[in-house]
Amino acid sequence: MPRYGLPKYVQQVPQPPEAVRLSVHGHVTFPLIVLPADLQALPRQELTRDFHCVTTWTVPGVQWAGWAFRDVWEALLAPVARPGVTHVQFRALDGYRVSVPLEELLRGGVLLADTLNGQPLGVRHGAPLRLVAPQLYGAKNIKHLTALELLTGPPHASLAGRLLIHPRGQVDLEERSSLPPQRFWRWLYAAQLPAFLRHTARLDRTGGG
Numbered sequence: 001m002p003r004y005g006l007p008k009y010v011q012q013v014p015q016p017p018e019a020v021r022l023s024v025h026g027h028v029t030f031p032l033i034v035l036p037a038d039l040q041a042l043p044r045q046e047l048t049r050d051f052h053c054v055t056t057w058t059v060p061g062v063q064w065a066g067w068a069f070r071d072v073w074e075a076l077l078a079p080v081a082r083p084g085v086t087h088v089q090f091r092a093l094d095g096y097r098v099s100v101p102l103e104e105l106l107r108g109g110v111l112l113a114d115t116l117n118g119q120p121l122g123v124r125h126g127a128p129l130r131l132v133a134p135q136l137y138g139a140k141n142i143k144h145l146t147a148l149e150l151l152t153g154p155p156h157a158s159l160a161g162r163l164l165i166h167p168r169g170q171v172d173l174e175e176r177s178s179l180p181p182q183r184f185w186r187w188l189y190a191a192q193l194p195a196f197l198r199h200t201a202r203l204d205r206t207g208g209g
Helices: 036-040 069-077 159-164 182-206
Strands: 022-026 032-034 044-052 058-068 087-092 097-101 111-116 130-132 145-151
Touching: 032 069, 036 069, 044 111, 058 069, 069 111
Parallel strands: 022 145
Antiparallel strands: 022 032, 044 058, 058 111, 087 097, 087 145, 111 130
8 A cells, every 4th residue: 555645744754652642632621641551441443444545546455453433532532522522633743634523433443543454553654553434535544643632613724725635535425625526626636646656656665755
């Protein structure tokens, strides 16, 4: 699976910490730090799903393992969340941010994953922890998790942000952009796909990204 993402992020690989440390803030009664012991107290889950990128490529049958976000929410996040949380904004070690509606995160099959195809996550694919929401495009499946912000609504997005990513990003509905028609964005991304794949292959050969 290629290392995907916006050019600003795909070319840099952050140095992950040795252990997971997730800060939780926003619409909460008090800030929280989620540590490895907190996650390890929860049941682990395995998941095999196709992985879909907004740029129209798909990797079938990707195997993930980690913790169901629903379990993490119920055991660790809901107790500190104030009423009215509707979205979670995730932040990565490389500075990338993305928001996901809470209702999507609480669906079955959404993980905070630490393994890929039976192996611990490597730095190229999101170590030490990443979000896996198979029903959403890869742009929502943020890598290198470091912080979660609980929100009472979707965060403000610039025009560029609205162009590049849909607020929800469901694969089945081809939600690639906030601005219709979606078939235009499918055509645009598909036209750029060969150049993107050449670029990621070059990064693989040189050790970048």
